[in-house]
Amino acid sequence: MKSLTEHLWFNTSKRQELKNITRTVENLVKESGVKEGLCLVNAMHITSSVFINDDERGLHQDFTAWLEKLAPHEPIHAYHHNDTGEDNADAHLKRTIMGREVLVAVTDGLLDLGPWEQIFYGEFDGQRKKRVLVKIIGD
Amino acid sequence: MKSLTEHLWFNTSKRQELKNITRTVENLVKESGVKEGLCLVNAMHITSSVFINDDERGLHQDFTAWLEKLAPHEPIHAYHHNDTGEDNADAHLKRTIMGREVLVAVTDGLLDLGPWEQIFYGEFDGQRKKRVLVKIIGD
Amino acid sequence: MKSLTEHLWFNTSKRQELKNITRTVENLVKESGVKEGLCLVNAMHITSSVFINDDERGLHQDFTAWLEKLAPHEPIHAYHHNDTGEDNADAHLKRTIMGREVLVAVTDGLLDLGPWEQIFYGEFDGQRKKRVLVKIIGD
Numbered sequence: 001m002k003s004l005t006e007h008l009w010f011n012t013s014k015r016q017e018l019k020n021i022t023r024t025v026e027n028l029v030k031e032s033g034v035k036e037g038l039c040l041v042n043a044m045h046i047t048s049s050v051f052i053n054d055d056e057r058g059l060h061q062d063f064t065a066w067l068e069k070l071a072p073h074e075p076i077h078a079y080h081h082n083d084t085g086e087d088n089a090d091a092h093l094k095r096t097i098m099g100r101e102v103l104v105a106v107t108d109g110l111l112d113l114g115p116w117e118q119i120f121y122g123e124f125d126g127q128r129k130k131r132v133l134v135k136i137i138g139d
Numbered sequence: 140m141k142s143l144t145e146h147l148w149f150n151t152s153k154r155q156e157l158k159n160i161t162r163t164v165e166n167l168v169k170e171s172g173v174k175e176g177l178c179l180v181n182a183m184h185i186t187s188s189v190f191i192n193d194d195e196r197g198l199h200q201d202f203t204a205w206l207e208k209l210a211p212h213e214p215i216h217a218y219h220h221n222d223t224g225e226d227n228a229d230a231h232l233k234r235t236i237m238g239r240e241v242l243v244a245v246t247d248g249l250l251d252l253g254p255w256e257q258i259f260y261g262e263f264d265g266q267r268k269k270r271v272l273v274k275i276i277g278d
Numbered sequence: 279m280k281s282l283t284e285h286l287w288f289n290t291s292k293r294q295e296l297k298n299i300t301r302t303v304e305n306l307v308k309e310s311g312v313k314e315g316l317c318l319v320n321a322m323h324i325t326s327s328v329f330i331n332d333d334e335r336g337l338h339q340d341f342t343a344w345l346e347k348l349a350p351h352e353p354i355h356a357y358h359h360n361d362t363g364e365d366n367a368d369a370h371l372k373r374t375i376m377g378r379e380v381l382v383a384v385t386d387g388l389l390d391l392g393p394w395e396q397i398f399y400g401e402f403d404g405q406r407k408k409r410v411l412v413k414i415i416g417d
Binding site: 070 | 337
């Protein structure tokens with residue numbers, strides 16, 4: 001069994017940001033030499049997300065507005081977590097909706113993605129250094 | 140390491156539909172010859188879902204009503220994504236709640252599911268051809 | 279390829295409860311002897327969850343209040359599922375938000391978790407025996 005482990009670093013300039021990381025993950029799959037296997041991509045922080053959806057700007061605005069409605073940032077003190085001095089309780093909830101991880105099949109040495117599937121890093125409490133883990137295993 | 144890759148095709152007659160695909164996945168596990176491993180089942184489209192829950196008709200009605208409340212289809216133009224000519228922004232959000240994929244352990248050559256766990260394809264923008272990927276790896 | 283399969287049993291004293299199971303999963307990874315691979319942890323019941331987030335009491339209160347807002351337990355008869363004699367339709371929805379499973383990379387024989395990542399069992403319809411599956415595969 002072959003395996004590859006890589007940690008990707010992010011430091012977004014805005015508090016919330018969605019970044020397409022598909023190309024980076026594709027390159028790691030090639031580097032791994034795995035032809036048949038699985039590729040795990042997960043946020044290593046609990047206020048960010050890795051998810052798969054469409055790379056369409058309007059949709060990303062919709063996601064942002066929708067998450068704000070389901071888990072509003074304010075009022076800050078509506079959240080017990082923020083009594084610890086944090087102001088990011090909403091980011092924990094937003095990331096829960098969007099998901100921590102995706103698992104993508106590797107077939108014939110390539111990510112086995114559907115026609116519109118793109119892998120995103122979703123940041124909900126940015127402006128600090130954070131990591132994403134890519135783990136590829138297979139033959 | 141053994142592996143099996145299969146693409147399942149769906150073309151639902153209704154816009155929204157939940158289909159139990161457990162039997163199909165079980166048969167693929169047998170066909171794979173894998174005794175100990177992992178079975179990934181994922182939607183390859185970003186307006187549909189693969190998830191695990193109970194096969195109970197009332198619960199499925201509850202899921203449908205609940206998703207409509209959390210991510211309503213209308214008004215169509217409340218979503219930026221729909222400015223592209225689409226009317227399915229809500230389906231992207233609904234699928235996000237329900238999830239893209241499930242990963243099920245394969246133990247002694249069988250899906251290692253709990254007593255009520257059933258695997259479903261969730262369609263939120265149907266009446267067109269779409270795929271689900273099944274990838275099984277192990278020994 | 280090595281593999282380890284373990285079923286963990288839970289019987290919570292309260293209807294809803296979040297339990298940190300990270301230590302237990304870490305010990306199973308050591309026991310498996312797997313150095314490079316994947317560790318799946320999933321609820322085997324459809325009204326409970328396995329998820330990763332922060333072990334902070336205030337945040338857990340926030341999760342509980344938020345889930346009650348998104349998928350309220352009452353009124354019981356607002357849910358078709360509860361016409362079957364159950365009163366747990368809300369627990370199926372709450373678990374859907376929190377997720378069924380997590381997949382964690384195993385690197386150098388250890389769970390490859392970020393600094394605040396902890397694995398939780400989330401119970402939304404407790405006071406009965408339920409299982410979580412841990413499946414570890416790799417070399």
